Amino acid sequence: MGDRDAAMAAIRSVYLITGRINTGTTLAETLQLIVDAVVDGIGFTVAVVNYLHPEGEYEAVALAGSEEARATLLGARYPAEVLDEYLERAEAWGQLRYLPHERHSAHIHSWVPDEVPGGDGVPEEERWHPLDALFAPLRAPDGELVGILGVDLPADGRRPGPLQRELLEMLAAQAGIAINNANLVEALQRERRHLAASEEAFRLAFTGAGSGMCMIGVDGATQARLTRVNPALCELLGRAEAELLDRPVADLLHPDDLDLARLAFAAATTGKGIPVRDYEIRCVRGDGAVIWVATTLSLVAGPPAFGILQVQDVTGRKAAEADLVRRASRDPLTGLANRDALASPLAAAVRRARAGRGDSALLFCDLDDFKSVNDTLGHDAGDAVLIAVAQRLCALVRPSDTVARLGGDEFVVLAEDLAGLDAAGVAALVDRIERAVSAPVVHDGHVLRVRVSVGAAVIDATAGDAGAALRTADRAMYQVKGHRHGRGAADRVIAHGEHFGAPGGMPLLRLAEG
Numbered sequence: 001m002g003d004r005d006a007a008m009a010a011i012r013s014v015y016l017i018t019g020r021i022n023t024g025t026t027l028a029e030t031l032q033l034i035v036d037a038v039v040d041g042i043g044f045t046v047a048v049v050n051y052l053h054p055e056g057e058y059e060a061v062a063l064a065g066s067e068e069a070r071a072t073l074l075g076a077r078y079p080a081e082v083l084d085e086y087l088e089r090a091e092a093w094g095q096l097r098y099l100p101h102e103r104h105s106a107h108i109h110s111w112v113p114d115e116v117p118g119g120d121g122v123p124e125e126e127r128w129h130p131l132d133a134l135f136a137p138l139r140a141p142d143g144e145l146v147g148i149l150g151v152d153l154p155a156d157g158r159r160p161g162p163l164q165r166e167l168l169e170m171l172a173a174q175a176g177i178a179i180n181n182a183n184l185v186e187a188l189q190r191e192r193r194h195l196a197a198s199e200e201a202f203r204l205a206f207t208g209a210g211s212g213m214c215m216i217g218v219d220g221a222t223q224a225r226l227t228r229v230n231p232a233l234c235e236l237l238g239r240a241e242a243e244l245l246d247r248p249v250a251d252l253l254h255p256d257d258l259d260l261a262r263l264a265f266a267a268a269t270t271g272k273g274i275p276v277r278d279y280e281i282r283c284v285r286g287d288g289a290v291i292w293v294a295t296t297l298s299l300v301a302g303p304p305a306f307g308i309l310q311v312q313d314v315t316g317r318k319a320a321e322a323d324l325v326r327r328a329s330r331d332p333l334t335g336l337a338n339r340d341a342l343a344s345p346l347a348a349a350v351r352r353a354r355a356g357r358g359d360s361a362l363l364f365c366d367l368d369d370f371k372s373v374n375d376t377l378g379h380d381a382g383d384a385v386l387i388a389v390a391q392r393l394c395a396l397v398r399p400s401d402t403v404a405r406l407g408g409d410e411f412v413v414l415a416e417d418l419a420g421l422d423a424a425g426v427a428a429l430v431d432r433i434e435r436a437v438s439a440p441v442v443h444d445g446h447v448l449r450v451r452v453s454v455g456a457a458v459i460d461a462t463a464g465d466a467g468a469a470l471r472t473a474d475r476a477m478y479q480v481k482g483h484r485h486g487r488g489a490a491d492r493v494i495a496h497g498e499h500f501g502a503p504g505g506m507p508l509l510r511l512a513e514g
Helices: 003-021 027-041 067-073 080-087 162-208 231-237 255-270 315-329 339-354 370-377 379-396 423-438 466-481
Strands: 044-052 057-064 077-079 091-093 096-099 133-139 145-154 212-217 225-229 276-284 290-300 306-313 360-367 402-407 410-415 441-443 446-448 452-459 508-511
Touching: 003 027, 003 162, 027 044, 027 057, 027 145, 027 162, 044 067, 044 162, 057 067, 057 080, 077 080, 080 096, 096 162, 133 162, 145 162, 212 231, 231 306, 255 276, 255 290, 290 315, 315 339, 339 360, 339 402, 339 410, 339 452, 339 466, 360 379, 360 423, 360 466, 370 379, 370 446, 379 402, 379 410, 379 423, 379 441, 379 446, 410 423, 423 452, 452 466
Parallel strands: none
Antiparallel strands: 044 057, 044 145, 057 077, 091 096, 096 133, 133 145, 212 225, 212 306, 276 290, 290 306, 360 410, 360 452, 402 410, 441 446, 452 508
């Protein structure tokens, strides 16, 4: 076989051998395959890979060909700058670095064989010396150095010639690629393990969370559907997991809160991942009960994108808040609306009247004989009268009307949207109020009687404001008190539509003289 044929055979052999080094499933296995390939196919009897760790330190991690060398070198670590400085003494053989024995340094940890096999008969100038060393840098495809391959003891006892050097360069190039690939595979496996651990941690936190949590699909066909729920949410909503999965979120919300939920969802999906916090909406449980929940919605970028919704039951707090509002707007003795609570419906009645959408009547009621009850029988008796009057007034009006206690023995009735309002209709209501209030109240063995003076004001298109309406009715009430011995209510209520000097042109229902 000629030199050319031998060279081609050697190159084909190297290609076959280098194919094996890419079959490693781990970095350690790949490094061992590299040194085995050197010993099997390149003609050196010892090979070691010094792997460059990310922190900048070489370590002898794989060795083939000599158990003595293995025991001496494996695990040895060198700061990168020390080995690099050592290699600066070497001669450049293409990509290889040859360090002749004359330049050997005892300051770096190394293995020196006792003799070189196969060196007999080789001229001195061609013979491999026990202190000679040859190194091949191992580089990733982007040129980054990943290690140094060291070889020793050529099988023929000679310094490597051009063909052997070229074969070593070829193998080193493939080895660098194989190491890079192994690093990528291990990095991917680490990432998968990390993701698996993260998923397990999330699963444990998600499942064991004391508050309701769910994942919501926000992409494609799963948009705004529940894709994962935890036990706390199932308990909160009174529904089984199977009943919730793949269900549209809108199915679980109170119809009146759908628009608010859509706004929150839009804010989360367009807000660049910023959580939308503390939206309070109502949900419908499996048993039909309505509960209040506070929600925090966070978007997680995909693909596929999804949202994580945290849900906290705030029904108790909302009920407490509503009770505080109710207490603040209610008279504590009678349960009627107080002066502050009257302001809103009264202002609304004025606005409707000015817009031509219906007139209302405002009746100001003051008890005439109440002080004598308190002075004679005490405040308990007076309270019993006030409660009875409140109950009777409420019984006389429609659910849409408002009965309020302004304080003391003053009450107000707002009768809204009175179609075809006239003096006779208002007078009839006044008469019913007078008769109902004057009925006896029995308390602690006593029969109590009080009367009421009622002043009436019409709220129509000429109305000024709520304050003017209240002042007009109050003034009318005092006029009634001055005419207690006049004729019946139907005779005394006249002049509907007459502007009896009321501020803002407020019509006044006043008593006839005489």
